[in-house]
Each structure stands twice: as structure tokens, then as C-alpha cells.
Amino acid sequence: xxxxxxxxxxxxxxxxxxxxxxxxxxxxxxxxxxxxxxxxxxxxxxxxxxxxxxxxxxxxxxxxxxxxxxxxxxxxxxxxxxxxxxxxxxxxxxxxxxxxxxxxxxxxxxxxxxxxxxxxxxxxxxxxxxxxxxxxxxxxxxxxxxxxxxxxxxxxxxxxxxxxxxxxxxxxxxxxxxxxxxxxxxxxxxxxxxxxxxxxxxxxxxxxxxxxxxxxxxxxxxxxxxxxxxxxxxxxxxxxxxxxxxxxxxxxxxxxxxxxxxxxxxxxxxxxxxxxxxxxxxxxxxxxxxxxxxxxxxxxxxxxxxxxxxxxxxxxxxxxxxxxxxxxxxxxxxxxxxxxxxxxxxxxxxxxxxxxxxxxxxxxxxxxxxxxxxxxxxxxxxxxxxxxxxxxxxxxxxxxxxxxxxxxxxxxxxxxxxxxxxxxxxxxxxxxxxxxxxxxxxxxxxxxxxxxxxxxxxxxxxxxxxxxxxxxxxxxxxxxxxxxxxxxxxxxxxxxxxxxxxxxxxxxxxxxxxxxxxxxxxxxxxxxxxxxxxxxxxxxxxxxxxxxxxxxxxxxxxxxxxxxxxxxxxxxxxxxxxxxxxxxxxxxxxxxxxxxxxxxxxxxxxxxxxxxxxxxxxxxxxxxxxxxxxxxxxxxxxxxxxxxxxxxxxxxxxxxxxxxxxxxxxxxxxxxxxxxxxxxxxxxxxxxxxxxxxxxxxxxxxxxxxxxxxxxxxxxxxxxxxxxxxxxxxxxxxxxxxxxxxxxxxxxxxxxxxxxxxxxxxxxxxxxxxxxxxxxxxxxxxxxxxxxxx
Ligand SMILES: *[C@@H]1O[C@H](CO)[C@@H](O)[C@H](O)[C@H]1NC(C)=O
Ligand SMILES: *[C@@H]1O[C@H](CO)[C@@H](O)[C@H](O)[C@H]1NC(C)=O
Ligand SMILES: *[C@@H]1O[C@H](CO)[C@@H](O)[C@H](O)[C@H]1NC(C)=O
Ligand SMILES: *[C@@H]1O[C@H](CO)[C@@H](O)[C@H](O)[C@H]1NC(C)=O
Ligand SMILES: *[C@@H]1O[C@H](CO)[C@@H](O)[C@H](O)[C@H]1NC(C)=O
Ligand SMILES: *[C@@H]1O[C@H](CO)[C@@H](O)[C@H](O)[C@H]1NC(C)=O
Ligand SMILES: *[C@@H]1O[C@H](CO)[C@@H](O)[C@H](O)[C@H]1NC(C)=O
Ligand SMILES: *[C@@H]1O[C@H](CO)[C@@H](O)[C@H](O)[C@H]1NC(C)=O
Ligand SMILES: *[C@@H]1O[C@H](CO)[C@@H](O)[C@H](O)[C@H]1NC(C)=O
Ligand SMILES: *[C@@H]1O[C@H](CO)[C@@H](O)[C@H](O)[C@H]1NC(C)=O
Numbered sequence: 001x002x003x004x005x006x007x008x009x010x011x012x013x014x015x016x017x018x019x020x021x022x023x024x025x026x027x028x029x030x031x032x033x034x035x036x037x038x039x040x041x042x043x044x045x046x047x048x049x050x051x052x053x054x055x056x057x058x059x060x061x062x063x064x065x066x067x068x069x070x071x072x073x074x075x076x077x078x079x080x081x082x083x084x085x086x087x088x089x090x091x092x093x094x095x096x097x098x099x100x101x102x103x104x105x106x107x108x109x110x111x112x113x114x115x116x117x118x119x120x121x122x123x124x125x126x127x128x129x130x131x132x133x134x135x136x137x138x139x140x141x142x143x144x145x146x147x148x149x150x151x152x153x154x155x156x157x158x159x160x161x162x163x164x165x166x167x168x169x170x171x172x173x174x175x176x177x178x179x180x181x182x183x184x185x186x187x188x189x190x191x192x193x194x195x196x197x198x199x200x201x202x203x204x205x206x207x208x209x210x211x212x213x214x215x216x217x218x219x220x221x222x223x224x225x226x227x228x229x230x231x232x233x234x235x236x237x238x239x240x241x242x243x244x245x246x247x248x249x250x251x252x253x254x255x256x257x258x259x260x261x262x263x264x265x266x267x268x269x270x271x272x273x274x275x276x277x278x279x280x281x282x283x284x285x286x287x288x289x290x291x292x293x294x295x296x297x298x299x300x301x302x303x304x305x306x307x308x309x310x311x312x313x314x315x316x317x318x319x320x321x322x323x324x325x326x327x328x329x330x331x332x333x334x335x336x337x338x339x340x341x342x343x344x345x346x347x348x349x350x351x352x353x354x355x356x357x358x359x360x361x362x363x364x365x366x367x368x369x370x371x372x373x374x375x376x377x378x379x380x381x382x383x384x385x386x387x388x389x390x391x392x393x394x395x396x397x398x399x400x401x402x403x404x405x406x407x408x409x410x411x412x413x414x415x416x417x418x419x420x421x422x423x424x425x426x427x428x429x430x431x432x433x434x435x436x437x438x439x440x441x442x443x444x445x446x447x448x449x450x451x452x453x454x455x456x457x458x459x460x461x462x463x464x465x466x467x468x469x470x471x472x473x474x475x476x477x478x479x480x481x482x483x484x485x486x487x488x489x490x491x492x493x494x495x496x497x498x499x500x501x502x503x504x505x506x507x508x509x510x511x512x513x514x515x516x517x518x519x520x521x522x523x524x525x526x527x528x529x530x531x532x533x534x535x536x537x538x539x540x541x542x543x544x545x546x547x548x549x550x551x552x553x554x555x556x557x558x559x560x561x562x563x564x565x566x567x568x569x570x571x572x573x574x575x576x577x578x579x580x581x582x583x584x585x586x587x588x589x590x591x592x593x594x595x596x597x598x599x600x601x602x603x604x605x606x607x608x609x610x611x612x613x614x615x616x617x618x619x620x621x622x623x624x625x626x627x628x629x630x631x632x633x634x635x636x637x638x639x640x641x642x643x644x645x646x647x648x649x650x651x652x653x654x655x656x657x658x659x660x661x662x663x664x665x666x667x668x669x670x671x672x673x674x675x676x677x678x679x680x681x682x683x684x685x686x687x688x689x690x691x692x693x694x695x696x697x698x699x700x701x702x703x704x705x706x707x708x709x710x711x712x713x714x715x716x717x718x719x720x721x722x723x724x725x726x727x728x729x730x731x732x733x734x735x736x737x738x739x740x741x742x743x744x745x746x747x748x749x750x751x752x753x754x755x756x757x758x759x760x761x762x763x764x765x766x767x768x769x770x771x772x773x774x775x776x777x778x779x780x781x782x783x784x785x786x787x788x789x790x
Pocket of ligand 6: 221222223224225235
């Protein structure tokens with residue numbers, strides 16, 4: 001027993017001894033002590049319990065930060081640093097000199113930083129368990145404390161006095177001084193403000209405490225509360241009011257690089273960890289409550305950089321067509337990646353990214369009243385306009401570059417931001433290509449008239465392809481980007497014609513992926529060899545004519561194959577399917593989208609008819625032949641195919657029946673076929689677009705409603721256009737415009753081709769630049785054409 005007691009006593013004495021030596025070595029840092037910044041040398045001065053440590057931290061290859069950090073957690077989170085704006089190289093040294101100064105010198109011996117204490121007499125330094133590093137005199141009076149010189153973080157037991165500031169760091173990984181300040185002003189006001197970065201002068205206060213009494217200090221107390229008090233200790237404002245036990249959690253309040261002051265907690269052991277507090281830093285509270293609603297500056301970029309957007313999760317993002325100037329510094333803003341809009345050219349190439357609940361307050365250069373449409377149009381045609389803000393008070397605010405103050409709009413005005421971007425970021429060379437010389441039309445008489453309207457293939461295409469830069473240009477086809485493919489290549493691209501997208505009487509379409517072109521998706525259309533014109537020369541000539549077309553409302557032909565019996569065309573892939581499935585499917589396009597689509601088709605047709613080097617009459621305009629790209633721009637497909645395919649009378653007759661309704665009367669009357677046949681088909685299509693209804697609906701309740709063209713005319717005549725629209729269609733609100741569109745359609749489907757407008761005139765009417773005259777009475781127009789038999 002005695003032996004045991006003695007043994008125990010010895011043990012206790014030994015343990016006490018050990019403890020005291022440890023405490024001594026770890027606590028008082030005596031004069032002459034130093035630390036040197038060295039790779040792989042993690043020597044530091046820990047606090048007595050090891051919770052914090054003071055020393056060098058390697059931030060970049062040859063850059064060290066003299067810092068204090070939480071030493072017991074794997075993250076080793078830094079809470080203070082001496083030289084945030086000038087990292088020091090390897091070999092730099094911090095020393096408590098025998099001259100009683102505490103200095104950081106770089107490897108060459110020049111002073112980078114020093115702790116300036118007002119009085120002399122430093123006799124030791126110590127890293128305390130609170131996270132405070134102190135210089136003290138013999139009587140243990142602190143002459144200098146890191147707590148009095150905070151960087152971006154406060155710790156429990158630390159306080160911020162008048163004139164005290166926290167400076168956010170620059171980015172997550174860059175500790176240098178950033179753009180936001182938390183400050184208790186000398187006059188006692190507590191606020192968060194942005195700086196005129198890179199200067200640290202105050203710019204805009206985005207959070208502040210309004211109190212009648214003067215703030216004296218901000219206290220982060222032992223119980224984990226953060227509050228502002230007056231001089232006599234009255235609490236004026238609580239910044240973080242949820243007490244969280246400091247014995248169970250590590251805690252800190254950090255002004256983060258994004259301008260939010262967050263109170264973070266970290267369980268000290270897994271036993272205090274729970275679902276709400278995993279073993280990591282979690283935010284217990286923060287100010288301002290919603291930074292996305294807070295920063296609106298007259299001078300400065302706002303919460304994010306210039307030209308950027310706020311995402312909902314409070315980080316910054318660039319709008320479409322823009323990218324970060326510096327991906328490592330998202331707050332620096334975004335740059336435009338596209339060629340800016342020219343003030344003397346048409347605005348066709350531009351579109352808007354619609355960003356809901358977003359505003360860019362201040363700096364409007366123009367304000368107009370009207371619909372979303374007129375707002376879009378006004379900004380589109382205005383080369384100064386980079387962004388338009390539209391709200392349901394029908395106000396449109398136009399803004400130039402750079403736009404700023406991106407913020408979520410929480411008002412109930414349904415504010416949207418329309419950010420302009422270039423649809424096809426063409427180089428100037430490509431632009432020249434598209435300005436094609438208008439050459440006289442080619443007579444179609446050499447072709448069998450009816451062979452055009454073979455039921456052409458419907459295909460759904462599924463991805464996006466703008467850039468054609470990687471497509472090889474065969475030397476003999478100067479100015480064209482058509483690529484010649486071997487049959488083997490296409491077999492490989494389509495994995496042996498595995499995924500069929502659709503087929504028709506004269507072709508089958510497969511999905512393919514081009515290995516030679518960065519894995520881009522294509523639609524590979526295999527023409528039925530029996531129906532293709534026989535001569536190779538003719539085939540190649542026609543394909544090249546198709547390949548020379550280039551318009552944003554056409555599906556681009558990328559290449560072809562003409563090998564033995566194989567006649568294959570390779571097209572870009574359209575991600576949003578056909579207009580048919582869009583118009584008649586579950587989710588119908590809205591009125592604005594429908595009008596854009598109609599205008600797009602009209603523009604594509606105008607190009608084919610008048611603007612490309614050889615006139616192309618499509619002959620088979622119908623919603624199955626209009627595809628939608630990833631921005632829902634209408635793209636006409638299968639143009640020029642009519643000429644490629646061989647006359648086959650019997651098939652053609654069925655063909656007419658198959659596409660019944662889109663076919664102009666001259667086909668039946670031995671009249672010359674001109675571009676006006678496409679105008680006719682466009683008119684029928686336009687009615688379908690207006691009404692989201694098929695041209696022919698056998699299931700219609702009312703006999704009079706079976707043929708859309710007739711019904712539409714009746715509704716127009718009796719001023720009951722709303723009947724044409726399904727319930728809840730916003731086009732009802734725009735009935736004037738809708739009436740105009742119906743009238744245009746009526747003109748397009750005139751039986752007499754010469755009465756039909758040209759596509760150019762049609763576009764002018766659609767755009768509203770010319771009046772739409774009253775269409776002639778046409779009660780007879782469609783009776784012959786729309787026989788109900790299949
Ligand atoms: C310093 O820390 C690093 C990373 O934690 C480690 O790989 C290295 O071995 C340490 N060096 C010393 C001397 O302890
Ligand atoms: C300490 O004082 C020196 C000279 O008086 C000054 O250059 C230096 O910036 C001061 N350092 C700090 C951290 O205030
Ligand atoms: C640290 O130094 C001071 C002054 O020399 C002394 O009073 C104190 O006891 C020392 N503390 C420890 C833990 O050695
Ligand atoms: C330490 O305290 C003693 C008595 O309290 C005082 O006389 C002495 O001046 C103090 N020394 C320093 C360096 O403050
Ligand atoms: C941090 O950002 C500043 C300001 O842009 C820059 O000067 C400095 O080089 C950056 N530091 C690091 C380690 O990247
Ligand atoms: C911290 O502040 C709150 C509010 O004043 C107080 O109730 C609490 O006792 C304080 N905790 C400590 C450890 O001082
Ligand atoms: C503190 O001072 C204010 C006036 O400045 C007074 O109204 C308040 O009662 C005082 N509070 C305490 C605890 O003394
Ligand atoms: C757009 O075109 C410009 C000028 O040719 C070029 O600098 C930029 O990188 C292009 N952007 C994209 C996204 O292709
Ligand atoms: C900020 O406000 C927006 C809009 O009211 C909301 O969607 C978002 O969730 C809010 N964010 C926070 C952190 O409360
Ligand atoms: C805008 O719409 C919201 C609901 O969508 C409505 O509450 C608000 O009153 C509208 N504001 C105006 C000015 O029409």
C-alpha cells in the first residue's frame with residue numbers, strides 16, 4: 001500500500017514538473033528569441049494549451065506570412081497577420097531583440113514590420129490562449145497586443161475600440177488588404193463600408209448601427225456574444241446574439257473577402273459536434289443580413305465588380321458573353337468577350353440574357369415607358385445600351401458600360417435585367433462572308449417542279465455548334481467552310497449509324513460526334529441514293545451552293561460525303577428540337593418568343609430569296625423544318641434539298657397530301673413557281689405560331705374551326721381574335737399586335753402570288769416599320785386547298 005502511495009506521489013510530482021517546464025517553454029518568449037521562415041520548418045510559438053500558434057506560414061512558393069492561427073484544427077485558420085500586404089521570402093526572421101524591440105526583417109535584413117509599443121521596457125513576449133500575442137514588461141503589463149491591431153478577425157475576449165477596423169482580405173486565398181471595412185468610427189458609429197480600392201478611404205456604408213448614443217466599443221465576450229456598448233457598458237446593438245459556449249467551440253468573427261462579417265464556430269471535439277455544427281467552421285450569424293440587397297454605390301462597382309451579376313448564393317458571376325477579368329479575383333469584374341455593337345450596323349446579331357429579380361440601380365442614361373418588347377427593341381437598336389432594366393410598372397431603364405451595383409431586387413415589381421450579348425461572336429472576317437452579293441435568281445424551270453415537295457425529313461437535333469473554325473477548308477472551295485468526309489469517318493462519328501434522329505421518304509438522320517472537331521455533335525443526313533440526282537458534278541455543285549449560305553436563321557451545312565452510292569450531308573446540331581414540337585407540345589413558347597421565332601424564320605427566308613448568291617426557294621416551309629438552337633433562335637433546315645432530289649411523280653403526289661396546307665395553289669395550277677410559294681407557306685406557319693395550333697385540326701369542336709386559315713379569317717373579320725388563343729395566353733394582352741400578325745398572314749396566303757408580299761415587305765410589316773393594309777376578302781381562298789382527306 002505504502003509502496004503504491006509513494007509510487008503515485010512520485011508520478012504526480014513528475015507530472016507537475018513536466019507540466020511546469022512545458023508551460024515555461026511555451027509561454028514566455030525571452031529577449032533574443034527568434035523564428036525564421038523556412039520551407040518545411042514549422043517551428044512556431046504555441047499558446048500554453050496549444051490552441052493558437054504564432055509563427056511563419058508559407059502562402060506561396062517563396063512568400064511567408066507572419067501570423068497567428070488556430071493550431072489544433074486541421075484547417076490551421078489564420079486569425080491575424082503582421083505582413084499581409086508584403087509576404088516575406090524564405091530566410092526572413094522575426095526577433096525579440098535584446099534591444100527590446102520586436103521586428104520582422106527579410107532575408108537581407110531590411111525591416112518589413114515591427115510592433116511599435118509606446119513605452120519601452122519589453123522584457124518578454126507571449127502567445128496567449130485567447131489568441132492574443134503580447135509584448136510585456138517585467139510587471140507583466142502588456143505594452144503591445146495583437147488584439148489591438150486586428151486584421152480581418154476578432155476572437156472571444158477581444159474588443160474593438162473607437163477608430164478600430166477590420167479589413168477584409170483580398171480573396172479567399174490572398175490575405176492582402178481587400179475592399180471592405182468593419183469600423184467603429186471615431187465618432188462612435190459602427191458600420192461596414194466599401195473602400196475606394198486600392199485606396200482604403202471610405203466609399204459607401206452598406207450596413208450601420210443607428211443609435212442615439214455614442215458607440216464606445218465592440219465586444220466579443222467569453223460567452224460568444226458580439227455587441228456594441230456605450231461608454232458606461234449599456235449594450236447599444238447586438239451583432240451576434242446567440243451565445244455559443246466557448247468551452248465547447250472555437251470561435252471567430254471574420255470580415256470575409258465578400259464584405260460579410262461572419263461569426264464562425266467550430267466544435268472543439270467530435271462529442272460537441274452535431275448536425276448543426278459539423279467538424280468544420282460553420283456560420284452562426286452574419287451581417288449584413290443580405291449583401292445582395294445592400295450595396296448600391298454612386299461611385300464604385302457595388303458588391304461585385306463592374307459588369308457582373310450577383311448569383312443567389314451571394315457570389316459573383318458574369319453575364320452571358322462576359323468573363324472574369326481575373327478568375328482569381330471575382331470581385332474585379334467581368335469583361336466583354338464579344339465584338340461590341342457597331343452603331344451603324346443592324347442589331348440582328350444581338351440578343352439578351354434575361355436575369356430575373358435583378359437590378360443594376362443608378363446610372364441610367366435613358367428611361368422609357370412601354371412593354372418589355374419595346375424595352376428590348378429600344379436597347380437592341382441602341383449601340384450605347386448594354387443592359388436594360390424592365391419592371392411591371394412598364395418602366396425601362398437603359399444603362400451603358402460598365403454596368404454596376406448588381407443586386408437582387410426583392411421589390412414586388414418583377415424587375416428583370418436584360419443583358420445584351422452578341423449571338424454569334426463572329427470574327428470580322430466571318431462577317432464579311434455573310435455580306436453576300438445578291439445575284440439574280442436562278443430559274444427553277446430546269447427542275448421538275450413537284451420534286452421539291454417530297455416529304456422531307458423531320459429531325460430533332462440535340463446540341464450546339466457555333467464555332468466552325470476547326471472545320472477543314474478544302475483548298476478548291478475557297479471561302480467555304482465545307483468539309484469533305486469519307487464514309488468511314490461518318491460511320492465512326494455515328495457509331496455505325498446507331499442513334500437515329502428521324503427519317504423521311506428520302507433521307508434518314510443520325511446523331512454523330514466528330515472526333516476531328518473537339519467532339520462536337522452533328523446531324524448526319526443520309527439521302528436515299530435512288531432519289532438523288534445522278535451526276536456527281538451536279539450533286540457537288542448543289543451541295544456547295546447550300547454550303548455557301550451563312551445566316552443565323554439557317555441550319556449550317558458543315559460538310560458532306562459523296563462516295564460510291566453514298567450521298568450524305570452533315571449539319572450542325574440543334575439542341576431544342578423542331579418548332580412543331582415546341583409550338584404544339586406541352587410547354588408552349590410565350591408570345592414574345594413566338595414573335596421572335598416568326599421574325600427569325602422571315603429573316604432566314606429573306607436571306608434565301610434575296611441575299612445569298614444564288615436564290616434558294618425552300619419549297620417546304622413547315623414547322624417540322626424549322627429547328628431551334630440553344631437560344632431558341634429559329635433556324636430553317638433542309639433548304640436547297642429540293643434541288644438535290646430527283647423528280648418522282650407518284651411520290652410527289654402523296655407528298656403534297658402529306659404537307660397539305662402549306663402548299664401554295666400555283667403547284668396545282670401549272671403556274672410558274674417563284675419565291676412566293678415560300679411566302680404562302682410562311683403565312684400558314686405564321687398563323688400556327690400566333691395560335692399555337694396546327695393548321696388543320698380535325699378534332700376541333702366546331703366545323704368552322706377545322707381549317708385554321710379560314711377560322712382565323714372569320715375571327716379577324718368579326719373582330720373576335722381572342723377566340724384564336726387558348727386561355728391564359730399573354731398575346732391576348734397584345735391584341736393589336738396579334739391582329740396585325742393575323743393580317744400579315746392573310747396577305748401571305750393570298751391565292752394570287754402577285755398579291756402576296758415579298759419576304760422583305762413581310763419583315764417590314766412584322767417589325768412595324770410599314771403599315772399593314774386591310775387584307776382583301778378571301779372567304780374562298782382555302783376551300784380547294786384544304787381538303788380534309790389524308
Ligand atoms: C511542416 O508541415 C508540413 C505540412 O504540414 C509537413 O509536410 C512537414 O513535414 C512539416 N515539417 C516539419 C519540420 O515538421
Ligand atoms: C512602427 O514605426 C515605424 C517607424 O516609427 C513605422 O515605419 C512602422 O510603419 C510602424 N509599424 C507599425 C506596424 O505601425
Ligand atoms: C514570464 O515573465 C514574467 C516577467 O519576467 C514573470 O513574472 C512570469 O512569471 C513569467 N511567466 C512564466 C510562465 O514563466
Ligand atoms: C513594476 O511595478 C512596480 C511596483 O508596482 C513599479 O514600481 C515599477 O515601476 C513597475 N515597473 C515597470 C517597468 O512598469
Ligand atoms: C494578392 O493580391 C494583391 C492585390 O492584387 C496582389 O498584389 C498580390 O500579389 C496577391 N498575392 C498573392 C499571394 O497572390
Ligand atoms: C457576455 O455578454 C452577455 C450580454 O451582456 C452577458 O449576459 C454574459 O454574461 C457575458 N458573458 C461573459 C462571460 O461576460
Ligand atoms: C449609461 O448612460 C446612459 C446615458 O448616457 C444612461 O441613460 C444609462 O442609464 C446608463 N446606463 C448605466 C448602466 O449606467
Ligand atoms: C469574340 O471575338 C473577339 C474578337 O474577335 C475575341 O477576342 C473573343 O475572344 C471572342 N469571344 C469568344 C467567347 O469567342
Ligand atoms: C437575399 O434576398 C434574396 C431576395 O429576397 C433571397 O432570394 C436570398 O435568399 C436572400 N439571401 C439571404 C442570405 O438571405
Ligand atoms: C408587380 O407585380 C406584382 C406581382 O407580380 C404585384 O404585387 C405588384 O403590385 C405589381 N406592381 C405594379 C407596379 O404593377
